[in-house]
Amino acid sequence: MFVLGSGSPRRLELLAQIGVVPDAVRPPEVDETPRGAELPRAYCERITAAKLDAVAAGPEDIVLCADTTVAVGRRILGKPEDAEDAAAFLRLLSGRRHKVITALAVRRDDRRWFRTSVSTVRLKQLSEAEIAGYLATGDWRGKAGGYAIQGPAAALVAWIEGSHSAIIGLPLHETANLLQAAGLEIWT
Numbered sequence: 001m002f003v004l005g006s007g008s009p010r011r012l013e014l015l016a017q018i019g020v021v022p023d024a025v026r027p028p029e030v031d032e033t034p035r036g037a038e039l040p041r042a043y044c045e046r047i048t049a050a051k052l053d054a055v056a057a058g059p060e061d062i063v064l065c066a067d068t069t070v071a072v073g074r075r076i077l078g079k080p081e082d083a084e085d086a087a088a089f090l091r092l093l094s095g096r097r098h099k100v101i102t103a104l105a106v107r108r109d110d111r112r113w114f115r116t117s118v119s120t121v122r123l124k125q126l127s128e129a130e131i132a133g134y135l136a137t138g139d140w141r142g143k144a145g146g147y148a149i150q151g152p153a154a155a156l157v158a159w160i161e162g163s164h165s166a167i168i169g170l171p172l173h174e175t176a177n178l179l180q181a182a183g184l185e186i187w188t
């Protein structure tokens with residue numbers, strides 16, 4: 001049995017894109033509070049490992065978890081609590097580069113596989129009117145960093161380097177590799 005340890009609808013859709021349909025979806029419950037002075041990549045990898053431990057499954061089951069973290073320098077941008085929070089994130093991201101880190105973890109029996117994908121994204125210089133317009137779409141809700149590249153914010157993304165699927169929430173190349181390493185047959 002293949003268990004997706006994530007409540008993110010994006011991750012379910014991305015898996016479907018490579019023909020993988022989980023037998024069960026079990027969102028993990030973990031405390032996502034960063035530790036003082038914790039660096040973004042270390043944070044993202046720690047949370048992913050914690051998610052993997054938090055998902056119940058049988059010994060023969062394959063479990064996949066991931067975490068997407070947005071970082072400006074050493075600063076971690078989580079999910080905005082409200083529109084004001086999202087506006088502050090967007091002002092910070094406006095016209096400059098930031099990192100989107102997605103850590104991925106797969107488990108089967110006592111074996112574990114980990115990969116981390118780091119992408120760079122540059123948003124255009126945003127006017128206050130553009131920020132207000134984007135906030136009005138509501139698409140920023142529940143999205144790390146306060147935007148989602150697969151939604152209307154695509155109009156604001158000037159440039160990316162890395163993995164488009166990882167920025168959305170799951171690096172599909174690495175995902176396919178790890179699932180195959182764990183013994184899940186996929187179309188390739």
Ligand SMILES: Cc1cn([C@H]2C[C@H](O)[C@@H](COP(=O)(O)OP(=O)(O)OP(=O)(O)O)O2)c(=O)[nH]c1=O
Binds near residue numbers: 027066143148
């Ligand atoms: C930057 C960016 C983030 N996101 C989303 C993906 C993730 O769902 C979310 C980051 O939160 P995560 O904590 O990675 O995931 P989640 O809480 O949605 O689900 P779970 O913990 O159960 O796996 O931000 C986008 O959809 N598009 C983007 O471009």
